[in-house]
Amino acid sequence: MAAMAGPPRLTRAARAHLPADTVRGLPPEGAGVGIVHLGPGAFHRAHQAVFTQEAMAAEGGDWAICAAAARGRAVVDALRAQDGLYTVTERAADGADRVRVVGAVADAVSARDEPERFAVAVAAPTTHVVTLTVTEAGYRHDPATGRLAEDDPETAADAAGRPPRTAVGQLVRGLQARSRLGGTPLTVLSCDNLPANGRLLRGLVESFCALLPEREGGPLWEWISAHTAFCGTVVDQVVPATTPADVDRVAAALGYRDTAAVVGEAYRSWIIEDAFAGPRPAWERVGARLVADLAPYETVKLRCVNAVHSAAACLGLLLGATTVSEAVGHPALRPFLVALYERELAPSAAAHGGAPPAAEAVLARLGNPHLRHRLAQIAQQGAKKLPQRLLAPAAEHLATGRDPRLACLAVAGWARLLRLPPGERPALEAGSEDIAAGLAAARGPREAVDLLRVHVPALSQGGGRDLGDRVADALAGLEREGAEGALRAAAP
Numbered sequence: 001m002a003a004m005a006g007p008p009r010l011t012r013a014a015r016a017h018l019p020a021d022t023v024r025g026l027p028p029e030g031a032g033v034g035i036v037h038l039g040p041g042a043f044h045r046a047h048q049a050v051f052t053q054e055a056m057a058a059e060g061g062d063w064a065i066c067a068a069a070a071r072g073r074a075v076v077d078a079l080r081a082q083d084g085l086y087t088v089t090e091r092a093a094d095g096a097d098r099v100r101v102v103g104a105v106a107d108a109v110s111a112r113d114e115p116e117r118f119a120v121a122v123a124a125p126t127t128h129v130v131t132l133t134v135t136e137a138g139y140r141h142d143p144a145t146g147r148l149a150e151d152d153p154e155t156a157a158d159a160a161g162r163p164p165r166t167a168v169g170q171l172v173r174g175l176q177a178r179s180r181l182g183g184t185p186l187t188v189l190s191c192d193n194l195p196a197n198g199r200l201l202r203g204l205v206e207s208f209c210a211l212l213p214e215r216e217g218g219p220l221w222e223w224i225s226a227h228t229a230f231c232g233t234v235v236d237q238v239v240p241a242t243t244p245a246d247v248d249r250v251a252a253a254l255g256y257r258d259t260a261a262v263v264g265e266a267y268r269s270w271i272i273e274d275a276f277a278g279p280r281p282a283w284e285r286v287g288a289r290l291v292a293d294l295a296p297y298e299t300v301k302l303r304c305v306n307a308v309h310s311a312a313a314c315l316g317l318l319l320g321a322t323t324v325s326e327a328v329g330h331p332a333l334r335p336f337l338v339a340l341y342e343r344e345l346a347p348s349a350a351a352h353g354g355a356p357p358a359a360e361a362v363l364a365r366l367g368n369p370h371l372r373h374r375l376a377q378i379a380q381q382g383a384k385k386l387p388q389r390l391l392a393p394a395a396e397h398l399a400t401g402r403d404p405r406l407a408c409l410a411v412a413g414w415a416r417l418l419r420l421p422p423g424e425r426p427a428l429e430a431g432s433e434d435i436a437a438g439l440a441a442a443r444g445p446r447e448a449v450d451l452l453r454v455h456v457p458a459l460s461q462g463g464g465r466d467l468g469d470r471v472a473d474a475l476a477g478l479e480r481e482g483a484e485g486a487l488r489a490a491a492p
């Protein structure tokens, strides 16, 4: 029996057949590449690429994107098969969808499989900006030092000269190609949820150069530091991983199959440190803000959005919830999240000069019932996320003589999750599975947290009865009373 033909692929040929409102603002075919983006996952496609398309519509310019996958190549193959086109669906809290086609991606390359092509793109004189979204893990850094993790074999192999497989290795080899051509200054923008992400990335590039033979790495870093601006950014828009149902919904709406489709909330923000080394798109014309000092915005984002997400994820999974919306609507978890936000997180962000929104506004955003944002996705990489999201505000709270018991209970939720048998918790990425194996074998909460301290040095802040001790007490409570009991006791 012949296979049923599905809807045709979304390609440029489809453009004339698509509803006018979905293709409004598409850049002209042939717009030149001005940006190389490393890590074109769901977030980049929904956020920076859309800002860039709108900036091109507002002010023109050759700012099309070369989308470079750092690791896999599925997204490269999908984008190539679709002439770079894909859809972004903004899904409002009432379930209404706004679908539009994005054409800001003019080229797609696998930095892993086609390292020369990637380096040529970074080196091109027409490229002025490199952006990155490679997740917290992609930086391969030691959060305690802000440098590349010393014992990382992947970074060592990249520095030894193989075709690079790490994001920092790929970026440095691209910059090296640019330096060999005597290229003009370039701006690198990290768009990952990490504190001081621009400064962090600059330090990682410097430490990668230091791993190269002296006669190579020394002059290279000298060139990079003189010709490259590493600007920080604070990005905000909830973009869950795309589901097969999302792909089917786009196919039903447009009549075309889009395997690079992304779905996100209607809210978005992008705050960028204004220290560019050269030209850039007119992102400020379409809602981005360029500022001299990112710090207050960053603290609000990490502590008032991401921290709530992480707390909801770890504790929500313990309560049997699957999505953020289920977690923030849970009768035991919601009052806890409001109390955590109002007593510990928002005041700590305000102390840094930030302007936190009201707790209910944040929970309304994150609780959008029409976005299936899986808690298991957010709970990944806890060791890399929780220090800036929950432990930093907790340490500051403690330093001013107050008890950060709610943040410590949220961190204990993560420890509890790691201590569950594999069948009772979501699968974790490789690094966390190793931590989980150690924790599961620990004889009790205190020994478990002592093991965690090795991976999360931030637990050992506070002196006397430090954060780790408080997390261990909270973990004991969770194990004794269960998640619901512990949450109700903490925030009745």
Ligand SMILES: NC(=O)c1ccc[n+]([C@@H]2O[C@H](COP(=O)([O-])OP(=O)(O)OC[C@H]3O[C@@H](n4cnc5c(N)ncnc54)[C@H](O)[C@@H]3O)[C@@H](O)[C@H]2O)c1
Pocket (backbone or CB within 6 Å): 038, 039, 040, 041, 042, 043, 044, 069, 070, 071, 072, 133, 134, 135, 136, 137, 138, 139, 166, 167, 191, 192, 193, 194, 235, 236, 237, 238, 239, 240, 241
């Ligand atoms: N999705 C969101 O809601 C959102 C919002 C704000 C910021 N962000 C930032 O964007 C990042 C990516 O989110 P996403 O939704 O695009 O995720 P995604 O899983 O769709 O894409 C992740 C991208 O990073 C790459 N990557 C993953 N691990 C890597 C590693 N170890 N080394 C190199 N590359 C690696 C993947 O290949 C992929 O291109 C987040 O980690 C976060 O820092 C996401």
Ligand SMILES: O=P(O)(O)OC[C@@H](O)[C@@H](O)[C@H](O)[C@H](O)CO
Pocket (backbone or CB within 6 Å): 135, 136, 193, 235, 236, 237, 238, 239, 305, 306, 309, 310, 377, 378
């Ligand atoms: O993307 P991560 O893994 O850094 O964090 C998970 C979520 O907290 C995050 O993606 C938020 O949805 C986002 O930061 C909101 O802007």
